[in-house]
Amino acid sequence: ALKLKPDYPEAKENFYRVANWLVERWHFLMLNDRRRNHKYQQAIQKAVEGGCNTVLDIGTGTGILGMCAKKAGAAEVYACELSKTMYELACEVVTANGMNGRIKILHMKSLEMEVPKDIPKRVSLVVTETVDAGLFGEGIIESLIHAWNHLLLPPQSTQDPSRPPSQTGRVIPAGATVFGMAVQCLEIRRHHRLCVSEVGGLATAAAGELHSPVSCSSEDDSTEPYTTERLSRLPGGYTPLTEPFNALDIDFNNVQELEGLCSREVSRVRLPVTGEGLLDALAVWFQLHLDQESSLSTGPKEDTCWEQAIYPVQTPHNFPLRPGDELIVEISCRDAYLRLCSVAVARDGREFCLDDCLDPDKPRNNPGPSGNPNPSLNAEAELCSALACLGTEQSSGPRDYTMLECAEMALLNNQPYHDSFRRALAKLITNLKDARSVQGPSQGEGLEVMPLTDPPSGPMDPGPDPFYVLDVSEGFSVLSLMAASQGQVKAYSSVEKTQHQAVLRRLARANGVPEEALEFWLNQVEDEQAVLQRPSREKLWSAIILDCVETCGLVRQKLMEKATLARCLLEDGGQIFPERIVVYGMLVESDTLLLESAVQGQEPTLGFNIAPFINQFTVPVHVFLDLSTLQCRHLSDSVELFILDLMNTNANYTNRDVKVQASASGRVTAVPFWYQIHLNEEISVSTFNQDSHWKQAAVVLHQPLAVREGDWVRLNGKKNVSYTGPT
Numbered sequence: 199a200l201k202l203k204p205d206y207p208e209a210k211e212n213f214y215r216v217a218n219w220l221v222e223r224w225h226f227l228m229l230n231d232r233r234r235n236h237k238y239q240q241a242i243q244k245a246v247e248g249g250c251n252t253v254l255d256i257g258t259g260t261g262i263l264g265m266c267a268k269k270a271g272a273a274e275v276y277a278c279e280l281s282k283t284m285y286e287l288a289c290e291v292v293t294a295n296g297m298n299g300r301i302k303i304l305h306m307k308s309l310e311m312e313v314p315k316d317i318p319k320r321v322s323l324v325v326t327e328t329v330d331a332g333l334f335g336e337g338i339i340e341s342l343i344h345a346w347n348h349l350l351l352p353p354q355s356t357q358d359p360s361r362p363p364s365q366t367g368r369v370i371p372a373g374a375t376v377f378g379m380a381v382q383c384l385e386i387r388r389h390h391r392l393c394v395s396e397v398g399g400l401a402t403a404a405a406g407e408l409h410s411p412v413s414c415s416s417e418d419d420s421t422e423p424y425t426t427e428r429l430s431r432l433p434g435g436y437t438p439l440t441e442p443f444n445a446l447d448i449d450f451n452n453v454q455e456l457e458g459l460c461s462r463e464v465s466r467v468r469l470p471v472t473g474e475g476l477l478d479a480l481a482v483w484f485q486l487h488l489d490q491e492s493s494l495s496t497g498p499k500e501d502t503c504w505e506q507a508i509y510p511v512q513t514p515h516n517f518p519l520r521p522g523d524e525l526i527v528e529i530s531c532r533d534a535y536l537r538l539c540s541v542a543v544a545r546d547g548r549e550f551c552l553d554d555c556l557d558p559d560k561p562r563n564n565p566g567p568s569g570n571p572n573p574s575l576n577a578e579a580e581l582c583s584a585l586a587c588l589g590t591e592q593s594s595g596p597r598d599y600t601m602l603e604c605a606e607m608a609l610l611n612n613q614p615y616h617d618s619f620r621r622a623l624a625k626l627i628t629n630l631k632d633a634r635s636v637q638g639p640s641q642g643e644g645l646e647v648m649p650l651t652d653p654p655s656g657p658m659d660p661g662p663d664p665f666y667v668l669d670v671s672e673g674f675s676v677l678s679l680m681a682a683s684q685g686q687v688k689a690y691s692s693v694e695k696t697q698h699q700a701v702l703r704r705l706a707r708a709n710g711v712p713e714e715a716l717e718f719w720l721n722q723v724e725d726e727q728a729v730l731q732r733p734s735r736e737k738l739w740s741a742i743i744l745d746c747v748e749t750c751g752l753v754r755q756k757l758m759e760k761a762t763l764a765r766c767l768l769e770d771g772g773q774i775f776p777e778r779i780v781v782y783g784m785l786v787e788s789d790t791l792l793l794e795s796a797v798q799g800q801e802p803t804l805g806f807n808i809a810p811f812i813n814q815f816t817v818p819v820h821v822f823l824d825l826s827t828l829q830c831r832h833l834s835d836s837v838e839l840f841i842l843d844l845m846n847t848n849a850n851y852t853n854r855d856v857k858v859q860a861s862a863s864g865r866v867t868a869v870p871f872w873y874q875i876h877l878n879e880e881i882s883v884s885t886f887n888q889d890s891h892w893k894q895a896a897v898v899l900h901q902p903l904a905v906r907e908g909d910w911v912r913l914n915g916k917k918n919v920s921y922t923g924p925t
């Protein structure tokens with residue numbers, strides 16, 4: 199589509215989505231991290247000069263580590279890469295750097311490699327950086343166990359220390375030290391637990407326990423053991439609740455230790471609590487020991503670009519930790535992932551279970567006769583313990599909970615957003631009621647045609663016609679329930695998952711919403727495509743709630759088409775929500791955004807020519823950006839870029855040029871943008887505030903633009919703000 203119609207915005211956007219997917223953004227971060235590249239080069243050079251002259255680079259990516267080995271003088275260098283895109287890119291890079299035919303690159307996973315099928319004989323050095331924020335997430339343990347058993351020469355051994363390095367196997371990195379720390383962090387909490395007891399006028403207790411898909415304890419594979427965050431850049435920051443502790447040491451040159459890792463029994467550490475606060479998560483990072491002398495750290499205090507692994511606490515417990523307590527944490531390595539769970543708090547010699555990660559099939563600590571699971575506690579502790587174990591199924595079965603995506607959880611916790619919607623819905627219903635009382639039931643096709651059956655028994659008044667409201671939000675949304683709770687409303691929800699529908703049903707009952715006031719729309723429409731249609735042949739909608747902005751910060755595709763269709767399904771005076779979206783942006787200078795978007799020349803990559811190849815996958819729109827904590831200099835005020843009028847689509851102008859005046863001198867590297875979502879004339883919500891579940895997006899300029907204070911810069915607001923030179 200791009201070739202056919204290069205400026206076709208949908209195709210362009212889809213191309214960017216594919217590019218984002220093919221090559222993860224951390225490739226740019228890693229390659230721009232000159233210190234990391236330099237440390238790896240030093241370690242490899244020392245090993246090769248020390249006699250390791252046959253090298254295998256596992257997970258070569260762009261090929262940079264293999265090229266280091268070759269340049270250091272290794273006689274034979276092999277590399278393997280499981281991603282086809284990266285494999286092809288590595289071949290181009292190696293050729294462009296004059297090493298074609300001198301490094302043998304295989305498109306395969308190291309686990310499939312054999313001697314002599316793939317490499318003629320065992321090698322004396324394996325280099326790899328197949329690690330993620332949780333260290334093991336890229337399978338490095340399994341890869342190295344296989345490498346030691348099939349691809350590497352035998353390790354240095356005390357029996358015959360005389361064996362020369364060229365006849366000895368070793369790995370760079372030589373090992374890792376894993377650290378952990380308990381933290382309080384509201385930004386993590388609101389993405390992983392329900393934090394509000396009321397939202398949009400609805401009491402939330404009846405929802406039952408809600409979990410995000412990040413959990414160490416649940417067996418089902420729909421969850422991941424940890425998520426990742428850059429602690430140093432989380433809105434609102436974090437409060438350490440313990441000192442960093444050593445969670446694990448691993449020696450990559452000891453295959454027995456590697457093989458023993460996953461069968462090692464669970465270890466427990468007791469951590470002195472050093473700060474006051476609610477336990478929201480355990481943060482994990484590591485030092486990668488490249489060799490005896492040098493190491494790389496992914497810690498929150500380092501100003502490296504790496505994220506930390508975050509193990510959020512799932513079970514809501516109102517049990518603030520305080521200095522003097524001890525936090526008991528279990529560390530295990532099940533199915534090749536590092537797993538950390540906070541299991542209990544010790545206070546005054548007694549233990550309270552946080553039962554956050556008790557395995558579902560592990561029997562609960564059933565309460566004693568006093569109904570208290572820890573009979574030896576004193577009164578206050580007894581109360582806390584009862585609260586701490588609140589919601590724990592007394593049965594031995596797994597506690598039932600509902601899974602929400604992190605963005606759905608953050609949305610549910612966003613009270614201002616729901617209050618704005620509640621007020622806007624109430625205003626609309628009031629207006630429609632007034633209009634009805636003036637002119638009677640809506641005329642024409644809206645007329646309710648009573649079914650031709652024998653008259654109802656007795657003078658039953660069918661009551662005033664309900665207002666029909668449709669919520670076509672993506673994912674879990676309580677907006678339909680908020681509408682139904684206004685009274686005289688029949689609300690349809692497009693929530694699809696059975697579990698999510700059950701939560702809405704429970705919330706409806708607990709909030710006094712009559713059963714028949716809330717229906718599930720997708721159970722009614724036969725084909726998904728025709729989601730937008732009348733409630734029934736004779737009825738039209740009073741309100742249709744559309745989902746306009748994706749969590750990543752981009753406007754949903756085909757929004758205007760949906761709005762146009764939705765408008766035709768409205769009764770007189772009916773409304774779609776939102777009615778208007780105003781796009782704002784500003785000029786910023788941000789090296790961080792540059793480093794996450796493209797490799798900045800040859801210098802960071804040890805002089806190797808890599809940038810032009812990997813930068814083919816640069817995308818001009820950077821998404822999932824946390825603009826509130828982005829390191830950047832503002833080079834202009836926020837300006838209105840363009841308007842999407844959903845109630846009157848031909849009023850839109852997205853091709854007009856916008857002139858922005860630089861408020862300071864500097865280099866414009868990006869234009870972040872966000873939205874003001876107008877629900878009606880008076881009420882609007884912003885996608886850029888600390889409660890928002892949305893992230894922001896930014897256009898990253900291909901070339902930074904130097905501006906002096908007072909200069910005018912012209913932005914032409916195509917669908918995705920792209921940038922043309924200064925006026």
Ligand SMILES: CCc1ccncc1CNCCCCSC[C@H]1O[C@@H](n2ccc3c(N)ncnc32)[C@H](O)[C@@H]1O
Nearest residue numbers: 257259278279280281284307308328329330331341504
């Ligand atoms: C301080 C390091 C750091 C700390 C925290 N966060 C991130 C980092 C940076 N490391 C990110 C690399 C992570 C991706 S791994 C790099 C490349 O290797 C490939 N692969 C992975 C396993 C594998 C295998 N067994 N056989 C062949 N190929 C393999 C992947 O397809 C990828 O292209």
